[in-house]
Amino acid sequence: MPELPEVETIVRQLKKKILNKTVVKFEVLDSKVVDRGIEKIVPFRIDKIYRRAKSIIFELNKDRFLLVHLRMTGHFHHAKKGKENELKPYEKFVAAKFYLNDGSLLTHNSIRKFGHVKLKNKESLQKELSKLGLEPLDKEFTLKRFEEILLKKKKSNVKVLLVDQSLIAGIGNIYAQEGLYHAGIDPHRKAGSLSQKEIEAIYRELIKILKKAIEHHGTTVENYVHIEGSGGFQKYLAVYGKKTCKKRHELRKVLIGGRGTSYCPRCQK
Ligand SMILES: [Zn+2]
Known part of the structure; x- marks a missing residue:
């Protein structure tokens, strides 16, 4: 998608x-x-x-x-x-x-x-x-707002929150997994268990990765094409559709919120 x-x-x-x-x-x-x-x-x-x-x-x-x-x-x-x-x-x-x-x-x-x-x-x-949440690349999506979103749902799983369109709009299975990998956060974590530093890391990495993916015209897996051809961000994927992380650790694939989720048990805590 x-x-x-x-x-x-x-x-x-x-x-x-x-x-x-x-x-x-x-x-x-x-x-x-x-x-x-x-x-x-x-x-x-x-x-x-x-x-x-x-x-x-x-x-x-x-x-x-x-x-x-x-x-x-x-x-x-x-x-x-x-x-x-x-x-x-x-x-x-x-x-x-x-x-x-x-x-x-x-x-x-x-x-x-x-x-x-x-x-x-x-x-x-x-x-x-009006059913949609904040745009992650808008000015209104501040670290403070992101924190509020997570802290209102302390018992919810962080990855499930990231893809909930009524909270933050536009992030799906690919960029949620990538963001959590780069932030070093295990996708099983509950929102309430995240430290201030960890919340900041997720916030920073998500924005970074979305911007970088736009620069590369998106990710082509399955059959996404834009008007002028295929995306280029698949070259930069760290965990989505991968077997090992960049440090050659074996990835684990689990179901979280009903969606396949890959992560590195050694790099993501
Ligand atoms: Zn790793």
Whole structure:
């Protein structure tokens, strides 16, 4: 599942390709994934594109919004005018086509149909986004706020808290495991057992790793691709999908909160 760095990468690329352009025709090929109502509001201009947690939001003129959730296998592809052939390899999984006023074409593809593209008004968008917690790369996500989040749930497992979207939004299984490894914290730890120093280490490492992953256009494991190709952060993974840590200690894989979690029993205490 794409997490914050992967979705942020896609948002930055979408901005370069389609921001301020007008969708002159919109075609729904799979109404399980894409709201049919979008066809009826063309033409519409894309005034803003931004990320919230793992979702992409297109702000349209007309006070409407498209809320895109990629889930496991949602992708975007874009071809300039006359280059539509480049989209041929992805034809099979196209769920929607955005025809833009510069003659280019954006497709939304969904291989396993878990994602969605929903049409929202301001109220229904806000209602949906209000369930989400703090953005870990926003100024509001201070060490103090992070501490408060952990200390309100002293008995909860630290890894489970990190991936709880209602507390901190955008971190999933990959970056939670990586962050805990770099902070040297055993993922079994309860939030209430963490010292001030340990909380600081998790906070610092999480932010560091999210920023570094964005620099490398996200992590490609399974089938994440951004608009211009694959991510590069998989080269830097320390524990996710690995058998040994950087110091060649054997990793242990356990289930925490129902999710597979790898960690190093020697480096993480
Ligand atoms: Zn180790």
